[in-house]
Amino acid sequence: MKSLELWGAIFAIVLASSGGDVLLSSAMKRIGDLHDLYAERGLLVVVGRVVSERRFLLALCCFTIGFFSLLTALSWGDASLVAPASASLTFIASAVMAKIFLKEDVDHRRWVAALLVCVGVVLLR
Amino acid sequence: MNLKKYLVLLAVMCFGSVGDALLKRGMNDFGPVDLHHPLHVVTALANPWVLAGIACLIVFFSSYLNALSWADLSYVLPATALGYVLVTILGRTFLHENVSPARWLGVLLISCGVGWVTRGPALTAPRQARIPAPEEQHEIA
Numbered sequence: 392m393k394s395l396e397l398w399g400a401i402f403a404i405v406l407a408s409s410g411g412d413v414l415l416s417s418a419m420k421r422i423g424d425l426h427d428l429y430a431e432r433g434l435l436v437v438v439g440r441v442v443s444e445r446r447f448l449l450a451l452c453c454f455t456i457g458f459f460s461l462l463t464a465l466s467w468g469d470a471s472l473v474a475p476a477s478a479s480l481t482f483i484a485s486a487v488m489a490k491i492f493l494k495e496d497v498d499h500r501r502w503v504a505a506l507l508v509c510v511g512v513v514l515l516r
Numbered sequence: 517m518n519l520k521k522y523l524v525l526l527a528v529m530c531f532g533s534v535g536d537a538l539l540k541r542g543m544n545d546f547g548p549v550d551l552h553h554p555l556h557v558v559t560a561l562a563n564p565w566v567l568a569g570i571a572c573l574i575v576f577f578s579s580y581l582n583a584l585s586w587a588d589l590s591y592v593l594p595a596t597a598l599g600y601v602l603v604t605i606l607g608r609t610f611l612h613e614n615v616s617p618a619r620w621l622g623v624l625l626i627s628c629g630v631g632w633v634t635r636g637p638a639l640t641a642p643r644q645a646r647i648p649a650p651e652e653q654h655e656i657a
Contacts, residue, residue, distance in 0.1 A: 412589055412593070413589065415580075415581070415584055416584045416588070416589040416592075419581055419584040419585040420584075420585070422585060423585065424585050424586045425581065425582045425585040425586075426520070426582070426585075426586070441581065482593060482594065482597075485589060485590065485593050486590045486593075489588065489589045489590040490590070493588070493589060494640070495588045495589065495590050495640045496588075496637075496640040497590045498636070500632060500633060500635075500636045501590045501591065501594065501633055501636065503629070503632060504594040504629040504630070504632045504633035505590070505593070505594055505629070506629075507594075507625045507626065507628050507629030507632065508593075508594045508597040508625070508626050508629040508630070510622075510625055511597070511600070511621075511622040511623070511624075511625035511626035511629065512597070512600060512622065512626070513622070514618050514619060514621050514622030514625065515600055515604060515619050515622035515623070515626070
């Protein structure tokens with residue numbers, strides 16, 4: 392049962408982190424290239440546009456949930472399992488969610504890169 | 517992709533990794549957090565290592581937002597994974613940590629993944645309406 396709870400917490404980390412990344416990416420695409428906005432309107436306008444974007448605030452909520460899920464998972468299991476499992480699964484989940492929700496062109500190049508990084512992260516920890 | 521955009525990706529890699537390392541250094545000085553007095557952790561902000569770590573993470577987050585404004589998420593995440601490699605090399609060089617062959621293999625795989633993805637396009641091209649072939653136009657007419 393404890394193992395089930397631990398994997399539930401790891402699943403929550405992966406879901407919250409990937410969801411936060413997708414929301415953040417969506418928010419930044421709605422705002423547009425920050426280089427151009429900064430050059431045209433200045434820093435205060437850039438900051439104002441970012442913090443007033445609803446998806447940005449939702450992304451922050453997701454990251455907060457992910458952070459507390461991480462703390463919970465670390466209190467239930469070893470860091471040597473929680474950290475690599477959550478980091479590597481987040482790479483794959485983000486690629487899947489980017490394809491589904493952001494309609495990104497996740498071609499074979501990006502799938503292979505995500506898999507290589509995923510396996511590499513597991514070996515590093 | 518131009519040089520400025522590669523520098524933004526480099527900033528995401530470097531400031532994220534260095535920020536984490538500085539926070540870890542600061543929290544080592546601070547000691548374990550007492551769960552009975554959770555607000556005591558706020559006093560860790562007086563530690564210069566923690567402050568330096570937070571400053572680095574602010575730069576990291578700004579660079580990350582910048583990168584996501586002109587590149588796909590499925591491009592930015594693998595492209596900035598070189599930060600893991602950087603931490604391993606910093607640990608080996610400055611902290612004299614033992615890096616096993618399995619870890620070096622991990623470094624190699626991540627480097628291959630980063631090199632592979634950064635050679636492709638950074639942003640999905642917007643979908644364009646399909647232009648009918650000449651014979652289709654004739655049928656429509």
